[in-house]
Amino acid sequence: xxxxLLKAAQEAVEISKAAGAQDAWAWAxxxxxxxxxxxxxxxxxxxxxxxxxxxxxxxxxxxxxxxSTTDLxxxxxxxxxxxxxxxxxxxxxxxxxxxxxPALFAGRAADTLDLVDATVSTINHDRRLEIVKALDAxxxxxxxxxxATSGVNHSHDVSAGASSNGFSGSHESTSFWFGAExxxxxxxxxxxxxxxxxxxxxxxxxxxxxxxxxxxxxxxxKRMGSAKGPTQKATMIVENQAAGRILGMLMSTxxxxxxxxxxxxxxxxxxxxxxxxxxxxxxxxxxxxxxxSRLYDGEGIAAKAMPVIEAGVVKNLYVDTYYGRKTSMTxxxxxxSNRVVTPGQGDLAALMKAINNGVLVTxxxxxxxxxxxxxxxxxxxxxxxxxxxxxxxxxxMNITGNLVTLFxxxxxxxxxxxxxxxxxxxxxxxxxxxxxxx
Numbered sequence: 182x183x184x185x186l187l188k189a190a191q192e193a194v195e196i197s198k199a200a201g202a203q204d205a206w207a208w209a210x211x212x213x214x215x216x217x218x219x220x221x222x223x224x225x226x227x228x229x230x231x232x233x234x235x236x237x238x239x240x241x242x243x244x245x246x247x248x249s250t251t252d253l254x255x256x257x258x259x260x261x262x263x264x265x266x267x268x269x270x271x272x273x274x275x276x277x278x279x280x281x282x283p284a285l286f287a288g289r290a291a292d293t294l295d296l297v298d299a300t301v302s303t304i305n306h307d308r309r310l311e312i313v314k315a316l317d318a319x320x321x322x323x324x325x326x327x328x329a330t331s332g333v334n335h336s337h338d339v340s341a342g343a344s345s346n347g348f349s350g351s352h353e354s355t356s357f358w359f360g361a362e363x364x365x366x367x368x369x370x371x372x373x374x375x376x377x378x379x380x381x382x383x384x385x386x387x388x389x390x391x392x393x394x395x396x397x398x399x400x401x402x403k404r405m406g407s408a409k410g411p412t413q414k415a416t417m418i419v420e421n422q423a424a425g426r427i428l429g430m431l432m433s434t435x436x437x438x439x440x441x442x443x444x445x446x447x448x449x450x451x452x453x454x455x456x457x458x459x460x461x462x463x464x465x466x467x468x469x470x471x472x473x474s475r476l477y478d479g480e481g482i483a484a485k486a487m488p489v490i491e492a493g494v495v496k497n498l499y500v501d502t503y504y505g506r507k508t509s510m511t512x513x514x515x516x517x518s519n520r521v522v523t524p525g526q527g528d529l530a531a532l533m534k535a536i537n538n539g540v541l542v543t544x545x546x547x548x549x550x551x552x553x554x555x556x557x558x559x560x561x562x563x564x565x566x567x568x569x570x571x572x573x574x575x576x577x578m579n580i581t582g583n584l585v586t587l588f589x590x591x592x593x594x595x596x597x598x599x600x601x602x603x604x605x606x607x608x609x610x611x612x613x614x615x616x617x618x619x
Contacts, residue, residue: 183351186211187341189253193237194343196259200266204240204280206344206481209233209253214336215304219313221321221328237262241269245278277506281480283347285502285512289483290467294474296354298383301335304357309333312390316361319394323402325365327372331394333359348481356472357384361397367405375401379601382470400543403564403574409619410565410575416539416592417580417614418532418566421599424606426545427559428522431584432462434552435489436516437504444553446585447498456493457591459525463488464499466518473518473603482514489520493589522606525594529608532595534569540616541566548579555584561616578618587611 186209197205211233218226235258236249248265250258316331335358341351360378367373377397379387419427439445447455466475466484476484480502488496500508501515533541546560558581565572593610 182211182339183341183353186339187343187349187351189235190341190343191349192255193235193258193262194345196262197237197239197266198345200259200263202239202241202266202269202345204345206238206280206342206348207235208340208342209235210338210340212336212338214334215309216332216334217309217313218330218332219310219317220330222317224310224313225330237265239266239269240278240280241266243274243276243278244269244272245275246272277503279502279506280344280346281348281482281502281512285480285482286348286477287483288485289350289476290485292476293469294467294471294476295469296352296382296471296474297337298355298357298385300384301337301355301357304335304384312359315390316359316394316397319391320361320363320398322395322398323365325367325402325405326398327364327366329361329363329394329397331359331361332378342481344481348477350477350481352475355382356380357382357387359387359390359393361394363397363401365401365405367407371407373401373404373407375404381601382472404562404576405574407562407574407576409577410540410616412616412618414613414615416536416566417611417616418529418536418539418541419609419611420529420541420543420563421595421597421606421608423543423545424522424609425599425602425604427587427609428462428520428604428606430550430557431588432489432517432520433550435495436499437501437508437510439552440498440510441504441507446553446555447495450495451498452495454492454494455585456490456588458493459591459594460490460493460588461488461523462490463521463523464497464514464518465521466514468519468521471519471603472601473520475518478514478516478518480512480515482512484514484518487513517603520604520606522594522598522604524596524598524607526596528595528597532593532608532610533566533571535593536566536610537569539566540564540575540614541571542580546576550584555586557582557584557587575618578616581615581617587614590614 193207320329358380434445548559550557
């Protein structure tokens with residue numbers, strides 16, 4: 182399949198050149214995904230989809246466009262690309278839009294990423310049904326459960342790309358996920374909800390299915406009796422499962438596009454100590470079995486590990502070739518891969534014991550952040566921490582502040598890295614966080 186897609190991409194580049202494009206890039210892809218959901222003892226949804234497509238990036242007389250099609254028949258592809266080249270000629274000239282320098286393709290690592298599990302393709306209807314039924318049984322293991330929805334999904338994706346200036350490559354990956362969402366009856370009309378999902382590139386090594394359903398139930402039951410905590414400035418622990426979102430917000434404008442558009446607090450900060458010395462984040466696209474691993478990015482830039490933040494100092498930003506030209510910044514890579522936070526030590530219980538009193542955040546309830554200033558306001562749910570132990574559940578509270586200030590106040594990190602995501606982070610401890618509640 183990879184060879185077939187690569188051939189299609191190469192042929193599309195040749196057709197584009199013959200149609201009048203000075204340069205061209207083509208990506209061909211094929212994917213298959215299956216999803217089952219099971220609600221309160223009944224199979225609710227079965228979805229299976231297979232898609233195939235091709236996109237071309239055209240550089241024509243100083244102009245640029247991207248076009249896509251799902252019809253790969255040779256005669257239709259020729260007419261599609263001919264029309265696309267003609268339409269590109271009608272666009273405005275963009276002097277910054279040029280095909281990436283082929284020097285950026287050099288040094289690509291060997292494919293030892295182990296992103297494909299052949300057993301994913303052998304998962305059949307009976308096995309999927311067995312998984313969701315086991316999740317459902319575990320998720321209903323409490324008398325207060327109103328409803329539970331369990332699910333399993335898996336996919337197999339293949340893509341290949343080629344360019345008119347020497348790029349050639351293919352990528353293949355599988356994924357497998359399962360989990361449950363639970364709603365319970367609380368006092369009055371309150372109905373706390375909780376969930377737990379796990380997944381990865383390979384089927385092996387994931388937790389027991391029933392244990393995942395039980396975890397979803399336990400996380401929901403612990404929310405019963407939730408009330409607003411007091412308005413206060415307190416130490417905050419962010420559980421590892423929730424920490425990825427706040428890290429994602431922190432790094433969302435660490436890129437040349439945001440800087441060029443004047444909406445990034447990273448402007449002029451490369452080389453500056455902007456955060457706590459406790460914080461180090463590396464973008465590592467070469468992590469075996471990583472959920473965001475790759476050998477090259479969307480521009481063909483060869484993948485390599487890149488320190489983004491090192492002991493609080495901003496070391497690198499995400500710079501693609503287009504916005505690199507606009508900002509006179511050297512290209513690094515156009516987008517994030519696996520963002521790995523250097524962990525500390527201890528589990529969540531140890532972190533709670535160390536702070537003695539504070540607030541544990543386990544979930545974000547909406548909110549937003551301003552990428553230009555770093556100011557944020559987020560709804561939170563979690564628990565009080567009293568005398569180093571998990572206390573009463575809290576909800577309907579907000580935290581407000583500034584992301585730079587917040588991460589300057591990062592005082593500790595756990596050793597409990599959460600493995601099910603593209604941001605691999607442990608639990609985080611922040612001092613002096615403003616909570617708004619009762």
